[in-house]
Amino acid sequence: MLAAAVLGPVAVVLATGGKVSPAPPTMVDTKAVAAAAAIAPCCLEIVPALEDVAPAPAALAPGGPVNQLVSVSRWRVAAQIPKPLPVGVASESGLQVRTILAARAISAAFPEIDHIGGVRADPLPWHPNGLAIDVMIPNAGSASGIALGNEIVRFVIKNAKRFGMQDAIWRGTYFTPSGPAGGGAGHFDHVHVTTTGGGYPDGDETYYR
Known part of the structure; x- marks a missing residue:
């Protein structure tokens, strides 16, 4: 029997919320990301969720870049969830x-x-x-x-x-x-x-x- 699940793409969105340390700004909570990845079945994509951001101290200093932001505080792990196809207009009797x-x-x-x-x-x-x-x-x-x-x-x-x-x-x-x-x-x-x-x-x- 052919496993029909291999015949099409999958689409699931999972979210994980662990805060990351603001020092250094590029630090990522790798344990939280790994834990989220472990429960997602496939097709992982790690994207930053730009939430809880605020101007970094340098942005507030005279002449500082006003658009500078602190590091991202959350990460989202995206995958894909399968969507079943309904029976169509064809008679499926005898079809492979x-x-x-x-x-x-x-x-x-x-x-x-x-x-x-x-x-x-x-x-x-x-x-x-x-x-x-x-x-x-x-x-x-x-x-x-x-x-x-x-x-x-x-x-x-x-x-x-x-x-x-x-x-x-x-x-x-x-x-x-x-x-x-x-x-x-x-x-x-x-x-x-x-x-x-x-x-x-x-x-x-x-x-x-």
Whole structure:
């Protein structure tokens, strides 16, 4: 089973409040920072919280820099918290996990899409094996429809690694994760997306944005 938690980014904000000594001004309470870091799961970013600051004595002296500040008194440790993707407009029956992730992510990013085809009979193995979806484009021949299809292709390529993208086909062009790669038959009313699958879900997966 593919762990869906590895398929998307995470976002959590943690805060820690320990005061630091004002001498020297650049001193950081490393124990407080380390303790906060220990409880954050990943993607740490330590940023100063500019609170409780006051003019340093030198700033008050004649000719002193009036904007000089004492050292920061608090530090915040920021990470990322996962946000689950809801079920989208595609029927997920028979789809493999990376295909489901792609379908849900496209549904969330493009609410104007009201139908995504999945498993169906086909002489090629992609749709029958749950490896492909067809993102149906409203008013596909119009300028707005073509622009929407183009944007979906860009979105899929941008997320190629996360989706396990193998290819996409739109308006007679075949795309790989590297971009356009030659001609592809048809597909003027939908964007076809093929993934590497990742196996069939067992029902315990959570898909993240």
